Amino acid sequence: METSTPMDAKSTSTTTDPSTLTAGATTGPPRATERTPGAGPRSTRRVKAQLPFGVRWRRDWQMVLMMVPGVLFLIVFFYLPVLGNVVAFQDFQPYLGIMHSEWNGLQNFVNLYANPDFWDALRNTMILAGVQLLLFFPVPLAMALIVDSLVSNRIRRAFQTIAYLPHFLSWVLVIALFQQSLGGAGFVNNLLRQAGLDPIPFMTNPDTFPLLVVGQLIWKDAGWAMIIFLAALSAVDVSLYEAAAADGAGRWRRLWHITLPSMRTVIVLLLILRIGDILSVGFEQFILQRDSVGPGAAEVLDTFTYYAGVVGGDWSSGAAAGLAKGVVGALLLWGANSIAHRLGEPGIFQKRSGS
Amino acid sequence: MTSQVFRPAARPIWKERPAPAYQSIKALVLGGFAIAIIVPILVVVSTSLASDQDIIEAGGYVLWPKHPTVKAYETLFSGGLMGRAIMVSVFVTLVGTALALVTTISLAYATSRPVLFGRPVLLLVLFTLLFAPGIIPMFLIVKQLGLIDSLWSLILPGALGAFNFVVMRTFFMNVPQELLESARIDGASDFTILRRIVMPLSKAVIAVVGLFYAVGFWNAFFNALLYLNDTSKWPVQVILRTYVLQGKSLSADQLGVTPPPQPQSLQMAVVVVALVPIAMVYPFLQRHFTKGVITGAVKG
Numbered sequence: 106m107e108t109s110t111p112m113d114a115k116s117t118s119t120t121t122d123p124s125t126l127t128a129g130a131t132t133g134p135p136r137a138t139e140r141t142p143g144a145g146p147r148s149t150r151r152v153k154a155q156l157p158f159g160v161r162w163r164r165d166w167q168m169v170l171m172m173v174p175g176v177l178f179l180i181v182f183f184y185l186p187v188l189g190n191v192v193a194f195q196d197f198q199p200y201l202g203i204m205h206s207e208w209n210g211l212q213n214f215v216n217l218y219a220n221p222d223f224w225d226a227l228r229n230t231m232i233l234a235g236v237q238l239l240l241f242f243p244v245p246l247a248m249a250l251i252v253d254s255l256v257s258n259r260i261r262r263a264f265q266t267i268a269y270l271p272h273f274l275s276w277v278l279v280i281a282l283f284q285q286s287l288g289g290a291g292f293v294n295n296l297l298r299q300a301g302l303d304p305i306p307f308m309t310n311p312d313t314f315p316l317l318v319v320g321q322l323i324w325k326d327a328g329w330a331m332i333i334f335l336a337a338l339s340a341v342d343v344s345l346y347e348a349a350a351a352d353g354a355g356r357w358r359r360l361w362h363i364t365l366p367s368m369r370t371v372i373v374l375l376l377i378l379r380i381g382d383i384l385s386v387g388f389e390q391f392i393l394q395r396d397s398v399g400p401g402a403a404e405v406l407d408t409f410t411y412y413a414g415v416v417g418g419d420w421s422s423g424a425a426a427g428l429a430k431g432v433v434g435a436l437l438l439w440g441a442n443s444i445a446h447r448l449g450e451p452g453i454f455q456k457r458s459g460s
Numbered sequence: 461m462t463s464q465v466f467r468p469a470a471r472p473i474w475k476e477r478p479a480p481a482y483q484s485i486k487a488l489v490l491g492g493f494a495i496a497i498i499v500p501i502l503v504v505v506s507t508s509l510a511s512d513q514d515i516i517e518a519g520g521y522v523l524w525p526k527h528p529t530v531k532a533y534e535t536l537f538s539g540g541l542m543g544r545a546i547m548v549s550v551f552v553t554l555v556g557t558a559l560a561l562v563t564t565i566s567l568a569y570a571t572s573r574p575v576l577f578g579r580p581v582l583l584l585v586l587f588t589l590l591f592a593p594g595i596i597p598m599f600l601i602v603k604q605l606g607l608i609d610s611l612w613s614l615i616l617p618g619a620l621g622a623f624n625f626v627v628m629r630t631f632f633m634n635v636p637q638e639l640l641e642s643a644r645i646d647g648a649s650d651f652t653i654l655r656r657i658v659m660p661l662s663k664a665v666i667a668v669v670g671l672f673y674a675v676g677f678w679n680a681f682f683n684a685l686l687y688l689n690d691t692s693k694w695p696v697q698v699i700l701r702t703y704v705l706q707g708k709s710l711s712a713d714q715l716g717v718t719p720p721p722q723p724q725s726l727q728m729a730v731v732v733v734a735l736v737p738i739a740m741v742y743p744f745l746q747r748h749f750t751k752g753v754i755t756g757a758v759k760g
Binding site for chain 2: 158161162164165167168169171172174175176178179181182183184185186187188189190192203248251252254255256260264266267268269270271273274275276277278280281282283284285286290291292295299324327328343346347350351355356381385388389392393396407410411414415420423424427428430431432434435438439
């Protein structure tokens with residue numbers, strides 16, 4: 106408010122004294138000519154970038170100060186651990202530390218290559234990731250299409266409220282609920298026994314474990330994954346439907362020619378993210394069920410890393426497996442994204458640089 | 461578009477009334493899914509409140525307790541392991557969420573404007589979305605910092621979530637530039653602008669991101685398993701795993717009560733204790749979810 110007083114003073118002076126009006130008009134043009142030597146219009150951002158460092162520092166030091174806690178966090182809990190991956194190339198001994206442990210090149214990776222347990226973990230990871238991609242991915246999309254077709258807002262909101270809830274429960278809780286429902290002593294098997302039937306080992310059968318895992322994932326996250334599809338659906342231009350209907354397109358035609366093409370970008374985006382994350386099939390979910398199903402079915406790359414490294418004390422093998430997983434995951438993400446680009450989709454990176 | 465996620469309720473004239481077959485399929489799919497979510501939770505809550513003879517009569521689980529009692533909860537809260545675990549979880553959740561919000565809000569605000577170092581710092585954060593450092597190096601760093609068996613090992617590694625950061629930053633970028641500039645002309649410092657202008661305008665997104673963090677800290681299980689050997693520092697989730705999933709029984713002196721109630725209702729009470737805080741905050745924040753998630757994810 107204080108800085109606006111000069112403006113007020115100027116405006117009052119122009120209204121009281123007409124002579125200052127012309128004076129203002131004569132002082133106007135010189136300012137304009139000051140700007141013109143700068144060779145045409147420039148974006149404000151460009152001008153700011155050209156300011157000398159000292160000026161920017163004096164203007165921005167508070168903002169830079171605000172970045173400090175976050176950057177410190179990133180360095181300590183992300184970039185240092187990333188560098189810590191060098192133990193994958195060492196014969197790491199905890200009492201010697203990273204600085205004094207001996208380097209052994211790619212030996213840890215060679216050991217992994219020869220380790221059947223690692224291949225089992227890799228195979229399980231791929232199987233589970235494949236099953237998840239095939240069985241989980243379409244569910245939220247289908248659910249979003251159904252929910253979007255509901256006319257009653259009340260039913261729609263009620264369903265969304267219920268469907269989002271399990272996303273906020275921990276994996277321990279979800280698996281506890283599954284165990285209490287489907288476990289050997291759980292209430293479904295209780296009902297079966299009371300009806301004189303044999304109980305079904307839902308929770309402990311290694312052969313059906315992938316299906317159980319996908320069931321848990323759908324129970325927990327399908328409702329939540331629906332949100333983004335619903336948002337994309339609500340952004341579809343209604344006049345397209347109207348025009349199509351006027352041309353005689355029925356509901357399936359409209360779904361195929363309007364709804365699904367409009368959602369293609371979002372579907373591709375989510376698919377890419379899913380592929381980038383494919384090797385992280387769900388760590389907590391598996392570590393929690395490894396005891397009841399056995400490592401034969403529930404050992405994935407993450408649990409292998411944990412049991413080999415932290416529990417078994419073979420730090421270097423664990424780190425090598427973890428590093429291999431991280432690198433492959435990043436490559437998959439990058440690969441899926443560039444394929445999407447080639448197919449003319451925005452993908453993820455392009456979107457981000459645009460923001 | 462972002463504020464109006466739901467289409468108006470009225471049926472557009474061009475839309476045909478769904479055939480009864482479609483309608484019943486929809487009802488079956490959505491209703492079935494909703495029931496599959498509600499029933500297990502209901503059974504767990506009911507069983508935790510059931511009296512001993514209810515449980516024996518029903519053969520393990522009850523859908524609706526005939527003689528409700530809170531004996532199981534009294535046992536849990538009568539001191540001992542569970543009481544401590546709840547204190548730990550509450551502490552970690554409150555302190556962690558507060559710290560994470562401070563870190564995220566300030567970093568998101570600073571990188572949402574074209575300022576010195578803004579661009580490189582943004583890239584530093586976004587890179588974390590692509591690559592995970594791995595379990596072993598994280599463990600080694602936490603150990604190096606001397607945080608093993610300290611509750612800070614649950615708090616500090618979670619003090620910045622890249623996804624939450626993106627949601628927050630996207631929201632801040634949509635705050636009108638003119639508002640900030642006029643405040644700056646009036647002589648407000650960047651801290652004042654953030655505190656007095658940007659944050660009051662962003663209450664909804666702060667609530668959502670705060671909830672995401674709080675849920676994350678409350679649900680954290682693996683970090684506790686990894687970094688805490690001392691059972692007296694275990695949070696609720698680890699207790700839940702040990703005494704419900706692995707079925708290890710709580711001894712009378714761990715519970716602080718003799719004789720203990722039916723193990724079934726006690727186990728279910730542990731489940732409910734892990735569930736309740738989430739069920740409590742959920743209805744208040746639910747209406748903000750869609751907005752918060754969509755600003756972050758779709759426009760991101």
